[in-house]
Amino acid sequence: MSRKTTTVATKSRARKSPRRQVTAETAAKDRSQPQFAPIRTKRVFEEICEQVRREMATGSLRPGDKLPPERELATKLGVSRAAVREALRSLEIAGVVGLQKGARGGAFILKGDPDLVTQSIRDMFHLGRISLDNLTEARTLVMQLAIQLACERIRPTTIAALERNVDRLTTLPTTGKASERVAMSAEFYRLISQATDNTVLQMIIEALTEIVLQQVVQSNIEFFPNLIVHRRRLVEYIASGRIEDAKKEMTDHLQRLRRHLMRAERTATEGKSARTLTEETSH
Amino acid sequence: MSRKTTTVATKSRARKSPRRQVTAETAAKDRSQPQFAPIRTKRVFEEICEQVRREMATGSLRPGDKLPPERELATKLGVSRAAVREALRSLEIAGVVGLQKGARGGAFILKGDPDLVTQSIRDMFHLGRISLDNLTEARTLVMQLAIQLACERIRPTTIAALERNVDRLTTLPTTGKASERVAMSAEFYRLISQATDNTVLQMIIEALTEIVLQQVVQSNIEFFPNLIVHRRRLVEYIASGRIEDAKKEMTDHLQRLRRHLMRAERTATEGKSARTLTEETSH
DNA sequence: CGTTGTGCAATGGACAGACCATTGATGCAT
DNA sequence: ATGCATCAATGGTCTGTCCATTGCACAACG
Numbered sequence: 001m002s003r004k005t006t007t008v009a010t011k012s013r014a015r016k017s018p019r020r021q022v023t024a025e026t027a028a029k030d031r032s033q034p035q036f037a038p039i040r041t042k043r044v045f046e047e048i049c050e051q052v053r054r055e056m057a058t059g060s061l062r063p064g065d066k067l068p069p070e071r072e073l074a075t076k077l078g079v080s081r082a083a084v085r086e087a088l089r090s091l092e093i094a095g096v097v098g099l100q101k102g103a104r105g106g107a108f109i110l111k112g113d114p115d116l117v118t119q120s121i122r123d124m125f126h127l128g129r130i131s132l133d134n135l136t137e138a139r140t141l142v143m144q145l146a147i148q149l150a151c152e153r154i155r156p157t158t159i160a161a162l163e164r165n166v167d168r169l170t171t172l173p174t175t176g177k178a179s180e181r182v183a184m185s186a187e188f189y190r191l192i193s194q195a196t197d198n199t200v201l202q203m204i205i206e207a208l209t210e211i212v213l214q215q216v217v218q219s220n221i222e223f224f225p226n227l228i229v230h231r232r233r234l235v236e237y238i239a240s241g242r243i244e245d246a247k248k249e250m251t252d253h254l255q256r257l258r259r260h261l262m263r264a265e266r267t268a269t270e271g272k273s274a275r276t277l278t279e280e281t282s283h
Numbered sequence: 284m285s286r287k288t289t290t291v292a293t294k295s296r297a298r299k300s301p302r303r304q305v306t307a308e309t310a311a312k313d314r315s316q317p318q319f320a321p322i323r324t325k326r327v328f329e330e331i332c333e334q335v336r337r338e339m340a341t342g343s344l345r346p347g348d349k350l351p352p353e354r355e356l357a358t359k360l361g362v363s364r365a366a367v368r369e370a371l372r373s374l375e376i377a378g379v380v381g382l383q384k385g386a387r388g389g390a391f392i393l394k395g396d397p398d399l400v401t402q403s404i405r406d407m408f409h410l411g412r413i414s415l416d417n418l419t420e421a422r423t424l425v426m427q428l429a430i431q432l433a434c435e436r437i438r439p440t441t442i443a444a445l446e447r448n449v450d451r452l453t454t455l456p457t458t459g460k461a462s463e464r465v466a467m468s469a470e471f472y473r474l475i476s477q478a479t480d481n482t483v484l485q486m487i488i489e490a491l492t493e494i495v496l497q498q499v500v501q502s503n504i505e506f507f508p509n510l511i512v513h514r515r516r517l518v519e520y521i522a523s524g525r526i527e528d529a530k531k532e533m534t535d536h537l538q539r540l541r542r543h544l545m546r547a548e549r550t551a552t553e554g555k556s557a558r559t560l561t562e563e564t565s566h
Numbered sequence: 567c568g569t570t571g572t573g574c575a576a577t578g579g580a581c582a583g584a585c586c587a588t589t590g591a592t593g594c595a596t
Numbered sequence: 597a598t599g600c601a602t603c604a605a606t607g608g609t610c611t612g613t614c615c616a617t618t619g620c621a622c623a624a625c626g
Contacts, residue, residue: 093373094406112411119377123395123399131482141428198417199412200418
């Protein structure tokens, strides 16, 4: 037995193997305490990530700080560089660190990327964890809050920006170029969300808006003829502090959009289900 | 010409090298158009991630589906296994896929993990992108929405669960065991959020609540003596459909908590700034 | 003296090949 | 049937190697 284990003990891999052995051996020796520990099968890169996150939470690592180079981290932690890379990769995906090549390069702690909130919610949506119905409803509701706050806190420059936004919308053709119109809408909502002076609401609105607008593009729903009129009225209400009117204007529009999207989704799924049906019958 | 390009074309690294050459060669020959394209330097694993996400968005990959084994993917895509692993790692962190060892193992498309929304927002908070003030304000506002919906949609079983939750809270000691009380609070808010029947709101509330409650634990603020009274009253309002009363009860409590947390934060940062000051003077 | 280019070292990105641990299936022995 | 040993598939990890990018120091040149 275990000629294998003893030989590997001399190798650098020794760090890992003992862990698994220990659970077995202590369970045998330490009869007084059957332990049944959760059998630490955490992957090494997870351990590394946690260490970094711990340092972050305690303030030892702050945005702008630089982590040691991959090779150095690997030797320090006694793991392979590949493991370190996977850890850095996962931290990078989480938006915690950014990697830079070249001399003076390395892994730097970032300030955090609000886009990741959007990304994670978008994944939920694409994976079917979030329904279009829930999404549009939540957006309608949250925008009510935003309008409320925006009316109270908006600054003249932002109002001017909103007006410019609507003006530019009038210059766009009403057919085709859906992506451009949608980009204008995205900015419109972004301006309102920024007026709330609350970064959390901004992130939430940014996420919901982006996902919904993407659906708008894909669903090919027609351009709302009165959209410009509604927008202009909304801006006017916000500028003059008519909170309730602004709320109603916003809610009405979003609910209208919601109905349109739901109808589009229904027809789309009907088409798809019909298609998949034929596919299934064909093979 | 291009003995290099033809030779490397046989190797798997061909995807990358030609790119850089082209920019140089065409710039020399094709004088009429200096092009100077942005030189696409996307990393391999990002490309892989995008491919998977594309398949997801188009519906070719659905939750439960299994991706090919790492080795097979690597050869199919003509990249190394390490690159594939980094891609899978990033998708795993994003909660899109889950990896399972052993025979019949592999990478499976998941349904999506709402916890990742929490994680990303938590990172924003820890990295200073979100202030405690904004966080608690947003939570207060969003809970208003939740109460509104909950009053309209809650079911008797959920009301009963809320009552049980408050009952259990009375059995806990009012000192120490902050983590237990906080866990009860977390469940309390989760029940309310579930009553909204809107998964998006659920996720948002889950995230904000968890982060705030963690701050509660760390800030060592004292137990609110009237908490139980407030909770019981709130449940009563919800059960009897007194929306405005319920909203006010909730808002009042959250604003009270908000003030406490802000005060705790202020004293904490004062202490910390004093400490860092001494540290800086010492070295 | 300043400018420019050139080489060098540091560092992330990627690859190849190997070995181990886990897991399920398969077949053999009891 | 039951249990045990073996095997193959697959993720997890390690080692070693090479390449591309980047910044810097230093030499060459005007």
